[in-house]
Amino acid sequence: MTATVTPPSTTASPARTSAAGTRRSGSKGRPSTIIVTAVLVVVALYFLIPVYWVVVAATKSTEDLFSTNGFWFAPTVALWDNLAQVLSYDNGIFIRWFLNSVLYAGIGALLATYFAAAGGYALAKYEFRGRNLVFGTILGGVLVPGTATALPLFLLFSQLGLANTYWSVLLPSLVSPFGLFLCRIYSQATVDTSLIEAARLDGAGELRIFHTIGLRVLTPALVTVFLFQLVGIWNNYFLPLVMLSDSGLYPITLGLNNWLSQVDRLPEFYELTTGGVLLSIIPLSIAMVVLQRFWRGGLTEGSVK
Amino acid sequence: MTATSPTARTGRGPSAQPPARPGKRGDRTGAASRAPWLLLAPFLALFILTFVLPIFVAVLSSFTKVTRSGLFGEAGVKSEFAGFSNYAQALADGSFVASIGRMLLFGVVQVPVMILLCTVLALMLESASAKWPGFFRAAYFLPYGVPGVIATILWSFLYVPGLSPLFDVAALVGLTPDFLGANTVLWSIANIVTWSYTGYNMLIIVAQLKAIPGELYEAAKVDGASTWRVALSIQLPLIRPALVLTTVFSIIGTLQLFAEAQVLKTVAPAIDSQYTPNLSAYTTAFAYNDYNVAAAQAVLIAVAAFVLSFAFLKFTNRKSS
Numbered sequence: 333m334t335a336t337v338t339p340p341s342t343t344a345s346p347a348r349t350s351a352a353g354t355r356r357s358g359s360k361g362r363p364s365t366i367i368v369t370a371v372l373v374v375v376a377l378y379f380l381i382p383v384y385w386v387v388v389a390a391t392k393s394t395e396d397l398f399s400t401n402g403f404w405f406a407p408t409v410a411l412w413d414n415l416a417q418v419l420s421y422d423n424g425i426f427i428r429w430f431l432n433s434v435l436y437a438g439i440g441a442l443l444a445t446y447f448a449a450a451g452g453y454a455l456a457k458y459e460f461r462g463r464n465l466v467f468g469t470i471l472g473g474v475l476v477p478g479t480a481t482a483l484p485l486f487l488l489f490s491q492l493g494l495a496n497t498y499w500s501v502l503l504p505s506l507v508s509p510f511g512l513f514l515c516r517i518y519s520q521a522t523v524d525t526s527l528i529e530a531a532r533l534d535g536a537g538e539l540r541i542f543h544t545i546g547l548r549v550l551t552p553a554l555v556t557v558f559l560f561q562l563v564g565i566w567n568n569y570f571l572p573l574v575m576l577s578d579s580g581l582y583p584i585t586l587g588l589n590n591w592l593s594q595v596d597r598l599p600e601f602y603e604l605t606t607g608g609v610l611l612s613i614i615p616l617s618i619a620m621v622v623l624q625r626f627w628r629g630g631l632t633e634g635s636v637k
Numbered sequence: 638m639t640a641t642s643p644t645a646r647t648g649r650g651p652s653a654q655p656p657a658r659p660g661k662r663g664d665r666t667g668a669a670s671r672a673p674w675l676l677l678a679p680f681l682a683l684f685i686l687t688f689v690l691p692i693f694v695a696v697l698s699s700f701t702k703v704t705r706s707g708l709f710g711e712a713g714v715k716s717e718f719a720g721f722s723n724y725a726q727a728l729a730d731g732s733f734v735a736s737i738g739r740m741l742l743f744g745v746v747q748v749p750v751m752i753l754l755c756t757v758l759a760l761m762l763e764s765a766s767a768k769w770p771g772f773f774r775a776a777y778f779l780p781y782g783v784p785g786v787i788a789t790i791l792w793s794f795l796y797v798p799g800l801s802p803l804f805d806v807a808a809l810v811g812l813t814p815d816f817l818g819a820n821t822v823l824w825s826i827a828n829i830v831t832w833s834y835t836g837y838n839m840l841i842i843v844a845q846l847k848a849i850p851g852e853l854y855e856a857a858k859v860d861g862a863s864t865w866r867v868a869l870s871i872q873l874p875l876i877r878p879a880l881v882l883t884t885v886f887s888i889i890g891t892l893q894l895f896a897e898a899q900v901l902k903t904v905a906p907a908i909d910s911q912y913t914p915n916l917s918a919y920t921t922a923f924a925y926n927d928y929n930v931a932a933a934q935a936v937l938i939a940v941a942a943f944v945l946s947f948a949f950l951k952f953t954n955r956k957s958s
Contacts, residue, residue: 368766375758376776379832382791383779385802389794402802447680454676458669466677473688475946477893479915480939481688483922483931484695504687512680538672567784569896570915574923585786585896592790593903606794609787616782621775 383613390414390610394603410603418607426608428580429587433566435498436583440505441561445554448508452515453546457523467516473509479570486574500575501583505565511557518553519546559623566616584612699723699933723933732911733934737892737941739823740913744891747827752884754831755839756876760868762839763846774843777836785833789900792829797904817905825905826897834890838883845879846872881953885946892942895919914938 388405389397391414396406418426455467485504489495494503523546531541547554569585576582579590588608595601702719727733758777762770780788795801796816807814816825849872857867895915902908910924911917915938922931 364766365768368761368764369768372758372761372767372773376773379777379780379836382788382795382832383783385795386791398799401805402800447683450676451680454673458673460670460673463673466681469689470684473684475889475943476688476692477889477939477942479893479895480695480935480942481691483918483928483935484691484698485687487698487928488691488694503683507680507683507687509684509688532669538669539675542672542676563782567786569784569786570919574919585784588790589786589900592793592900596903602800605790609790612787613783617779620779620782 383617386606386610386613389606394599397602397606414603414607415611418604418611421604425579426584426587426611429582429584430612432581433583433585436501436505436568436572437562437565440502440565441558444506444508444511444561445558447506448511448557449515449547449550449554450542452512452517453519453523453542453550455512456516456519457525457528457546470509470512473507474513478568482571482574485571489575495575496577496581498581501568501572501581504571505561505568508557508561508564511561514553514557515550518550523549563616584608588612695932695935698929699936701929703929719929723930724937726930727933727937730911730917732909733914733917736911736914736917740892740894743823743827743894744888746824747830748884748887748891750827751831751835751838751887752880755835755883756842756873756880758835759839759842759846759876760872763843764864774836774840778840779836780833781837783833785829785896786900788833789829789897792825792832793901793904796825796901817901817907819907822901822905822907826894826901829897829901830890830894834887838887841883842876842879845876849875877953881950885949888945888949889942892938892945914941 385402388403391409391411392400392406393408393410393413396408396410400406451470455463481504486495486500489500494500527545528541531545532538536544566583567585568583569589572581572583572586576586579587582590588605591601591605591608595605700719700721700723701716702722704715704717761767762773767773783791795803798804803816804814815821853871853875854867857871862870893915894913898908898912898916899919902910902912910920914934918931918934918938921927921934
């Protein structure tokens, strides 16, 4: 607690202690704990209230949605009716969107992580001509915004006949310059060169050395890269919006926006949209909370020196 | 970004097969010199397809003018070098320039507010005074898992009168807010962005705070430093790299703003089809079918993001040395 550093903390003014955020040093603080916790609770309300609202809204019928208090449940709970409607509307298109998102994000993130690991490892562990040029070019890619390439990519893919296919969203998702950047730094720091030399003397091939030694040592960084890419693809909106016109190929973000754009004409789309939003934020919210500790590894390794 | 200076000293092309290193391991050097290219191949191929080629296409088409002869272009399409005329047209478009100005205003306010907020939250969570830090970390980080579009749909319900309970709460204290008015809707978007990314940025800072060696705190304690002093003299200087990183990513993100504005457009008449630079380029391409001017706009946005991040990095480097 702060009191171990500054003895008169029991008399400290609220303004001072509330801002005093420092170290864990054992004992339990009194006024400072209450004030800091109060501030943290208020901020937590800000982050959680929209989610709470959608949980409440998804339990209401369309009439109740507009006539009852938004922060509390209506007398009649229509949650199951709403969810059933979400899942069955238009022959279960919502489920299709969901599976599309799982496909884009799951396969995309898995392969992107593998490619980034191989590339980062190669740039860290081999000396070859052109290495700096390759790395410099890829590093430039980190700073190129994804939306800047989406439009020209659409023009390019239209000419190749790839626009409006699964590939048009999947292929760009397989590249993570930031992931390669992290993997290179992590390889330099953790993959032992003498271990590689030893494996070579044992007659192991170069690719085999990467797959047995490299990938295993890199695992913590790979988890971080995978999560980054997974969330990045799952949240992506601009690329599928530009690429896809067939609603059967939509990821969930595009599909729900499609429903929202119809609420003006058909109010029952409010129910579909709130129910769909609720269903779509459940899986990633759980993943965020459970996997939160993995976001640490590698994040700071990628930071600016 | 890192200590490595990327392109310096390498005039040689990447295509050249590296020559076998002289001597020592005989025929093994052949395999060893092919290996890095084999490992790099999938990434490089996709990188060229989805980064290098599109950028090339964008720059090329931003300097091209397509003219169709005949009433419906039936007499053929002609492409010719257009110089900077597409850029001139993009910059002469008042709405496009205004959208860049709008994003600068947005960035000047939203980025510092968010960085300040996530720094204070990180320091508080890492302090001895915080209870249940795990719960709060998870609660703050949760919005990052909600896609920008979904977050905007969520908040748009909370911005619409009649649907949102926020208006009932505001009425209790005698306020009648208008979240979607011409002057306020920009800050309503800023709120959505702040809601989405504060927890994520906070986690980067928390990670860096955890990396501070305990001896530093011990030494500060021996010297009798106050918590303020520890925060200002030890923690803030040591989390500087994380602050710079999050700020640069936020600046790039601000110029990219698209989903929030496009989705909120359905409920907010104050948002036009050129509200943000990206929305403007999207409209030019798909509503007006003018891909060449849209390409010029995309290049301008990327260059602006690059220049701003670079300027910020230069500024922080100068201050530190």
